[in-house]
Amino acid sequence: MREEREPDGYAGYTELDEDHVEYVEYEDGTGHEGEAPRRSGARKAVLVAVGGVFAALLAVGGYGLYNIVNAVQGGNPSSGGSGTQGSDTAAKAPQTPPTAEQAAAVAKDFLAAWGRGDVTAASALTNRPETARAALAAFHENVPARTLALTGTGPAATGTAEEPAVGFRVKAEFEGATAAWEYDSTLSVVRGESGKAVVRWAPTVLHPRLGPGGTIAVKALPDPVTKPADRNGKPLEGFPSLAAVLPKIAPADGETVVNGRAVVLSGGAGKDPEQLFVLTPPSAPQVKLTLDADLQRVAEEAVKQQAAGGKPASLVAVQPSTGHILAMAFSPSGYNRAVSAGQPPGSTMKVITSAALLQAGVTPDTVVPCKNTTNSPRPWHNDEPGDFPSYTLTDDFSHSCNTGFIDKGLEKLQPGTLAKVARDQFGLGLEWHIGIDSRDATIPLPADKDEAAAEYIGQGKIQVNSLAMASVAATVQSGTFRQPVLREDAKRATAPGKLPAGVAQDLRAMMAKTATQGTARAPMSGLTGQIGAKTGTVETGGQSTNSWFIAYRGDLAVAAEVDGGGHGNSAAGVAAAQVLKAGKG
Known part of the structure; x- marks a missing residue:
């Protein structure tokens, strides 16, 4: 900045550097840029003083100049005043952080x-x-x-x-x-x-x-998955045989499934949604199955042991007094052969053949010779070679004599009698609804004596599974057919007739002798209380035979089968006995 003595007629003159405008004042007190007329001496003194202040401020910096200039012009430091000079300076002033x-x-x-x-x-x-x-x-x-x-x-x-x-x-x-x-x-x-x-x-x-890129929204939660519990409320997850069964269990009709809602944070690419808050949790009515988790664990292990080497196997345990399915195990996974398979049961079918013979006039003590071979006209033989002419019906049963049952069946029973007794008194052949899909037993009407002979000893075209044969053992133990169920609300089939009390008593005696003195004594050894059993061996026409075993101990009945397991008292018998021991009747 420079100061010059003003020419004649000027009150004062000040020129700022290139960043500021010139300021002069006329004699009449009005300020303008550019030339100015003469002013009075008083005015001249004021401006000279102001000019001195300007010079001093320039020595200490522009911010002080900014304030003073605005003050002189009637401006405001925060608003920049009304002049152009104040506005320019305010825009360039540094901002202080918010308090x-x-x-x-x-x-x-x-x-x-x-x-x-x-x-x-x-x-x-x-x-x-x-x-x-x-x-x-x-x-x-x-x-x-x-x-x-x-x-x-x-x-x-x-x-x-x-x-x-x-x-x-x-x-x-x-x-x-x-x-x-x-x-x-x-x-x-x-x-x-x-x-x-x-x-x-x-x-x-x-x-x-x-x-x-993220969003927050209230969204419906996935449909609740029913997680059925066992009869005591224990969880059933983790059992291989139930992995495919449990997801198919739905709440009973009329019970409400509630879909929940949640506040969900959906992230950007590659981030999974996150539930921030559940507004209403999903809920499904708890379904208690008839299964017993502790017994199921034993059944799973028993089947696993007998299925070693890839042999298909299954086991079902039923409570005779209620018909409740307490355990259901099978191998390999993926196909529930325990309730869905169909195959001949071998000599375990002799329980029903004996019931028919007892109602046809044969007694447990009736002599029914066990020949080494017999014909229907097809030739038949026994696992135990030799002729036993003095065997009674009980002996034939406990030693599993095929020829004695074939001969006496062809003599005493009419075609279709076996199927009628099986249906009316044991419930086999009725339509069962156990709570999941299952296969009903079929005992077809034999076309000739060969087919009839095969059915009397559980071979031929008969189709059953472990579920059906566990029910047979349970019916003998209790004397009454109660259709097995996996859940209480299942609609049960009712047998048209009832097993006569005397026949049920005779069957229990025959099964007890088989368990203690007959073909089932080895696996049933050591079991106490009310016990009974029947072995079964099915010839498949190949090199191997299928193992079957049905038994009960108190209020627990079991059936097991192992493809290629050999005689009934080996693979299937061992598995069934393991469950009976764990169940303690």
């Missing part, structure tokens, strides 16, 4: 606007209004809370001197929800372009775990 008080004030206004759903007002209090408006609008649409309360909790530790932060708590209440959704978050405050304190917008303002 804690300013941060708290803008946070309060922002949270209030957000809480009442005024997204326009809330977004206007941010440094990115358009982005904030879209995000807040989406939040209100996708998270339809009945009430939304947002309360400041004071300065947050995440803040800095340049960007103070304010903590706040969100509480959202929803129609039908079991509780309110509450969480804590923070927001930062900065100076906006206008110089005002505003909220620095970021996705985390909505929720601390929300990132770029």
Whole structure:
């Protein structure tokens, strides 16, 4: 800056450097840029003094000059006054960070606007209004809370001197929800372009775990999966034989399945959805199956041992007094042969043949010779070679003599009698509904004596499974057919007739002798209480035979079968006995 003595007629003259304008004042007191007329001596003295102040201020910097110039012109440091000079200088002035008080004030206004759903007002209090408006609008649409309360909790530790932060708590209440959704978050405050304190917008303002590209919304939860429990409420997950069974168990008719709702955070690419809060949990009525988890564990292990080497096997345990299925195991997995297979049961069928013979006039003590071979006209033989002409019906049963049953059956029974007794008194051939899909037993009408002879000893075209034969053992033990069920609400089939009490008593005696003195004595050894058993061996026409075994001990009946397992008292007998020992009747 330079000072020059003014020419005649001027009151004073001051020229600033290139960053400032010249200022002169006319004699009449009006200020203009450019030339000036003469002024009075008093005016000249004032301007000379001001000019001296200007010179001093230039020595200490422009900020002081800015204030003084504005003051002289009647301006305001914060507003820039009304002159051009003040406006230019204000735009270039450095901004100070928001104070804690300013941060708290803008946070309060922002949270209030957000809480009442005024997204326009809330977004206007941010440094990115358009982005904030879209995000807040989406939040209100996708998270339809009945009430939304947002309360400041004071300065947050995440803040800095340049960007103070304010903590706040969100509480959202929803129609039908079991509780309110509450969480804590923070927001930062900065100076906006206008110089005002505003909220620095970021996705985390909505929720601390929300990132770029993420969304928050109330969504329906997947349909609840029924997880049936055993009869004592114990879980049944983890059993190989039940893995494919349990998902098929549905709640009873009329019971309601509730699909839940949750606030879900969906992240950006590659991030799995996250449940932030469950509004209403999904629920399905608990279904208690008749299974016993402890007995199921033993059955699984027993089948696993006998199926070693790839031999298909299965086992079913039934409670005679109720018909409840207590255990159901099979191998390999994928096909439930325990209730869905169909195959001949071998000599375990002699229980039903004996029931028919006893009702046809034969007694347990009736002599029924056990020949080495017999013909129907097809030739038949026994596992135990030799002729035993003095064997009674009980002896034939306990030693599993094929020829004695064939001869006496062809003599005493009419075609179709075996199927009728099986259906009317043992329930085989009726349509069963156990709670899952199962295969019903079939005992076809024999076309000739060869087919009849085969059926009397459990071979030929008879098709049963472990479920059906466990029911046969249970019917003998209790004297009454009770259709096996896996769940209480299953619709049971009722047998048209009833096993005569005397016949049931005779059968129990015959099965008891088989368990203690006959072909079943080895696997049944050591078992006490009311016991009974019958072995079965099925010739397949190849090199191997299939092993069958049915038995009971007190109020527990079991049937097991092992393809290629050999004689009935070996593979199947061992598996069945393991379950009987664990069940303790």
